[in-house]
Amino acid sequence: MSALQVQAGELLASGKAEVVIGYGEGTRGRVRPVFVRTRADVSLLVFDGRCTANLTVYLAKPEVGRMGKAAIVATPGAVRSLIQLIAEHQVDPGEVVVLAADDDAVTLLTDPAALEAYAAAHPVTIPPEAKAVTESLARMSAQERRAFWDAELSRCFKCYACRSACALCYCTRCITDMNQPQWVCVAPHALGVMEWHLNRAMHMAGRCVQCGSCTSACPAGIPIGLLAMEASRSVEKEFGAQAGLRCDAPPALSSFAADDRESFIL
Amino acid sequence: MTTELTFEPKIVAFVCNWCTYAGADLTGTSRIAYASNVRIMRFPCTGRIDYNLVLKALEQGADGILISGCHPNDCHYSTGNFHARRRWVVFRHMMEYMGFDLRRVKFAWVSAAEGAKWAEVVNTTVREIRELGPATEYTELHRKGVA
Amino acid sequence: MSTHHGVLSHQNLLKLLSGITAGGMELYAPRKTGQKVFFDHITDVREIAFDPLPTTESPKALLFPRVERLLSFARDGESMRVDDRCADLMPRRVLFGTRPCDAVALQRLAEFFADGIEDMFVGKRREQLVVISLSCAVADADCFCTSAGSGPGDGTGSDILLTASGGERYDMEVLTDRGREVLATFAGLWDEGSPADTSGYLAVVEPLPALAGFGAKLAGAFASTVWKDASLRCLGCGACAYVCPLCSCFDIEDEGTPSKGSRLRCWDSCGFSLFTLHTSGHNPRPTQTERWRQRVMHKFSYMPARFGHAGCVGCGRCSRACPADMNLREQITMLDAGIALQSAP
Ligand code: SF4
Ligand code: SF4
Numbered sequence: 001m002s003a004l005q006v007q008a009g010e011l012l013a014s015g016k017a018e019v020v021i022g023y024g025e026g027t028r029g030r031v032r033p034v035f036v037r038t039r040a041d042v043s044l045l046v047f048d049g050r051c052t053a054n055l056t057v058y059l060a061k062p063e064v065g066r067m068g069k070a071a072i073v074a075t076p077g078a079v080r081s082l083i084q085l086i087a088e089h090q091v092d093p094g095e096v097v098v099l100a101a102d103d104d105a106v107t108l109l110t111d112p113a114a115l116e117a118y119a120a121a122h123p124v125t126i127p128p129e130a131k132a133v134t135e136s137l138a139r140m141s142a143q144e145r146r147a148f149w150d151a152e153l154s155r156c157f158k159c160y161a162c163r164s165a166c167a168l169c170y171c172t173r174c175i176t177d178m179n180q181p182q183w184v185c186v187a188p189h190a191l192g193v194m195e196w197h198l199n200r201a202m203h204m205a206g207r208c209v210q211c212g213s214c215t216s217a218c219p220a221g222i223p224i225g226l227l228a229m230e231a232s233r234s235v236e237k238e239f240g241a242q243a244g245l246r247c248d249a250p251p252a253l254s255s256f257a258a259d260d261r262e263s264f265i266l
Numbered sequence: 267m268t269t270e271l272t273f274e275p276k277i278v279a280f281v282c283n284w285c286t287y288a289g290a291d292l293t294g295t296s297r298i299a300y301a302s303n304v305r306i307m308r309f310p311c312t313g314r315i316d317y318n319l320v321l322k323a324l325e326q327g328a329d330g331i332l333i334s335g336c337h338p339n340d341c342h343y344s345t346g347n348f349h350a351r352r353r354w355v356v357f358r359h360m361m362e363y364m365g366f367d368l369r370r371v372k373f374a375w376v377s378a379a380e381g382a383k384w385a386e387v388v389n390t391t392v393r394e395i396r397e398l399g400p401a402t403e404y405t406e407l408h409r410k411g412v413a
Numbered sequence: 414m415s416t417h418h419g420v421l422s423h424q425n426l427l428k429l430l431s432g433i434t435a436g437g438m439e440l441y442a443p444r445k446t447g448q449k450v451f452f453d454h455i456t457d458v459r460e461i462a463f464d465p466l467p468t469t470e471s472p473k474a475l476l477f478p479r480v481e482r483l484l485s486f487a488r489d490g491e492s493m494r495v496d497d498r499c500a501d502l503m504p505r506r507v508l509f510g511t512r513p514c515d516a517v518a519l520q521r522l523a524e525f526f527a528d529g530i531e532d533m534f535v536g537k538r539r540e541q542l543v544v545i546s547l548s549c550a551v552a553d554a555d556c557f558c559t560s561a562g563s564g565p566g567d568g569t570g571s572d573i574l575l576t577a578s579g580g581e582r583y584d585m586e587v588l589t590d591r592g593r594e595v596l597a598t599f600a601g602l603w604d605e606g607s608p609a610d611t612s613g614y615l616a617v618v619e620p621l622p623a624l625a626g627f628g629a630k631l632a633g634a635f636a637s638t639v640w641k642d643a644s645l646r647c648l649g650c651g652a653c654a655y656v657c658p659l660c661s662c663f664d665i666e667d668e669g670t671p672s673k674g675s676r677l678r679c680w681d682s683c684g685f686s687l688f689t690l691h692t693s694g695h696n697p698r699p700t701q702t703e704r705w706r707q708r709v710m711h712k713f714s715y716m717p718a719r720f721g722h723a724g725c726v727g728c729g730r731c732s733r734a735c736p737a738d739m740n741l742r743e744q745i746t747m748l749d750a751g752i753a754l755q756s757a758p
């Protein structure tokens with residue numbers, strides 16, 4: 001039995017958790033989310049380099065909530081998203097047990113301080129493909145960037161898998177689904193798609209923890225996470241607030257500093 | 267005459283009620299003449315000027331946008347403009363990242379006493395947007411992707 | 414018409430496709446972008462991807478686009494002018510590189526939109542579409558066409574079916590008059606052939622035994638408890654529905670300003686929580702349990718009852734696209750067993 005399986009088994013046996021949300025073997029060599037409720041089933045749990053989806057997203061699911069107290073197998077990105085959810089009062093820190101997993105080490109985290117220490121010790125890692133795109137975007141002119149996003153977003157059919165896979169996209173009614181008034185064109189044409197993604201990026205500013213779940217979820221292969229990550233990074237750069245590091249962080253865009261940059265204002 | 271010379275840009279100004287709107291009023295009562303290309307939309311506070319309003323204006327054919335409100339520390343509601351400023355920083359950054367021309371979206375602080383500044387801000391904006399020509403990159407999106 | 418047989422080299426196939434684009438007909442074929450493959454408008458045949466597996470997104474948009482304008486309106490003085498879309502203007506298009514399951518799906522999709530009041534847009538597009546399919550030489554672990562009423566060499570729904578028969582050569586079956594018309598222009602590029610046994614060149618598809626009798630079992634399984642566990646990891650996105658060649662749900666949206674606008678038809682998905690949300694706030698499908706049940710029931714119980722065939726051709730796209738690895742083959746097997754267990758005395 002792996003260390004993860006042992007720890008998960010102990011949590012279930014002691015009643016500290018009623019369900020362990022983790023990764024299990026899926027089809028075609030992929031891993032998939034599994035919900036382990038009995039000690040006998042802990043053998044289903046695996047953790048390796050394939051485990052990148054952010055499982056924190058399932059905490060908001062009513063069916064999962066009804067299973068009782070959850071323990072969650074979390075990548076460093078998922079730990080950051082939990083911290084951010086705590087900061088946004090979406091998760092009660094006493095309600096969730098975290099099995100933080102990274103390569104082969106498993107760490108049990110049960111309080112905000114431990115989560116924060118773990119997040120601080122595991123800085124954001126950006127996959128090489130994303131890094132390459134970011135670097136090439138930085139070299140582009142505005143027109144080239146426009147053309148890049150136009151081409152990428154032309155494949156978006158608004159399946160919202162990016163939103164569904166994001167732990168921080170927890171609104172029960174997304175602005176893109178509002179129709180009174182209708183802010184974002186519902187249709188997946190160029191305008192509707194651009195407005196949808198710009199809105200998502202704006203709503204993720206200072207909140208996106210750069211876990212990469214949205215990009216991996218996109219069936220069309222669009223590096224869609226770049227937008228939310230860029231919004232979050234601009235908040236970090238301009239206002240010094242990095243998402244997912246502190247459980248008591250104030251919301252970056254609902255706060256301000258008197259000396260925030262304003263060189264662009266006439 | 268060529269179309270470039272006759273092009274009169276449509277500018278939508280989103281302003282707060284307490285400072286810039288009053289400032290624009292002062293421009294008028296002081297009989298300062300300024301470009302008539304601006305349609306002013308009055309809001310209670312810059313904090314209420316959602317970036318989606320800017321997008322909607324661009325979508326419906328605005329060539330330029332002007333957003334203006336009270337100077338820092340002058341907000342009628344104390345902090346509305348400070349909050350707005352943060353959002354503008356991110357909004358501008360994202361527009362730029364997605365390749366839109368930021369020169370079409372201008373920001374200003376114009377107080378109730380700055381009638382002359384309002385005229386100047388509007389005149390500068392109109393001049394610059396006129397040089398840029400009609401906005402197409404945003405309205406073009408409208409036509410793409412519909413079978 | 415009776416099926417006509419021919420043989421064609423790969424080089425000549427490319428020439429034929431080039432000829433189609435040069436002749437002014439729009440050509441749609443698979444094109445690779447990164448790791449994903451889409452049916453795109455092709456102007457240079459070198460861009461065509463000859464990947465062995467089905468494309469990421471199905472060809473359904475050729476009949477049923479993601480978003481299409483049904484009508485537009487504009488204020489004209491005191492009155493409102495409404496411009497109906499003219500279906501007669503739909504251009505002739507050639508769709509190349511569909512797999513046999515895709516062609517079957519296109520036929521079923523057209524039948525669905527022709528049921529009752531015929532949808533003139535889909536109908537006209539179908540009428541104008543020439544489908545040139547490629548038999549499958551390989552299948553992957555998500556395919557189950559042979560259990561879903563099709564197969565790797567099935568010509569149903571295709572105008573021309575090509576089977577790679579070794580040595581950069583295709584055996585060609587011309588199945589319709591439309592196919593024959595298109596070929597007539599390119600007489601020098603292919604040779605007459607005789608009916609050939611192509612079975613040796615076709616993929617071996619793993620059967621999905623649970624699918625036989627699945628529909629009948631589902632009929633009594635609406636209240637079953639199997640759905641909850643089965644759908645637990647489903648995220649409620651629209652990925653499965655949007656890559657599926659047979660998902661046909663849509664949403665009608667009016668867009669524009671009070672002075673002008675249009676009525677648009679956009680794809681929709683039963684996986685979304687808002688799909689059945691009532692104005693009152695009540696949602697008859699409150700959780701993913703009910704939404705996943707709807708997806709399976711619709712495809713494998715309601716569609717067979719109404720049309721005599723499932724709303725699925727076993728292309729495997731949904732399984733490949735799902736971010737939560739909701740594998741349809743596995744789901745069908747598991748649900749079938751679960752339902753059987755529950756109904757056992
Ligand atoms: S936007 Fe994407 S990268 Fe950011 S938190 Fe959400 S899923 Fe993770
Ligand atoms: S997951 Fe991809 S295709 Fe789906 S809405 Fe997001 S960006 Fe668009």
Ligand code: SF4
Binds near residue numbers: 649652654734736
């Ligand atoms: S089955 Fe997969 S693709 Fe379909 S709605 Fe659920 S998570 Fe999305």
Ligand code: SF4
Binds near residue numbers: 658725726730741
């Ligand atoms: S339900 Fe899945 S396997 Fe069946 S036709 Fe649709 S995408 Fe293909």
